Amino acid sequence: MNNFVKRSVSVVGAIVVCLGVMAAPSAFSAEKSTNKAAQVQQIPAKVNINKAGADELSTVLTGVGLKRAEAIVAYREANGKFRSVDQLAEVKGIGEATVEKNRAKLSL
Numbered sequence: 001m002n003n004f005v006k007r008s009v010s011v012v013g014a015i016v017v018c019l020g021v022m023a024a025p026s027a028f029s030a031e032k033s034t035n036k037a038a039q040v041q042q043i044p045a046k047v048n049i050n051k052a053g054a055d056e057l058s059t060v061l062t063g064v065g066l067k068r069a070e071a072i073v074a075y076r077e078a079n080g081k082f083r084s085v086d087q088l089a090e091v092k093g094i095g096e097a098t099v100e101k102n103r104a105k106l107s108l
Contacts (some may be wrong), residue, residue, distance in 0.1 A: 016022075017028065029052065045105065046104075046105055046106065046107045047060040047106065048107050049075065049082050049085070049088060049106055050082055050108055054069035054072070054073050055069070057069035057073070061098075061105060062098075062101050064094070064098065064103070065099050067093070068093045071091050072088065072091050075090070075091045075092075082108060083108075085103060085107075085108065088106065
């Protein structure tokens with residue numbers, strides 16, 4: 001093999017290696033996106049208002065931040081378990097509209 005051919009093969013090999021390295025971040029990004037999607041799917045569809053902590057309540061329920069979730073837990077500790085989902089509206093800062101918005105996500 002003459003020197004020109006040897007150099008050409010080396011250059012082509014280097015280009016292939018570079019292209020492989022450049023493609024790797026895209027593959028990593030796709031994998032990273034898939035992992036984020038998997039994390040989102042791990043959030044439970046329903047939350048038991050008699051057992052869940054403030055973090056879980058605030059994560060699952062729409063319109064309920066950490067402060068309101070802590071109020072739900074405090075109400076439960078002071079008054080005992082919720083007997084119905086509608087009783088959640090008695091918690092300060094949680095109204096009937098919030099209960100209705102989250103009804104499908106609530107369980108006892």
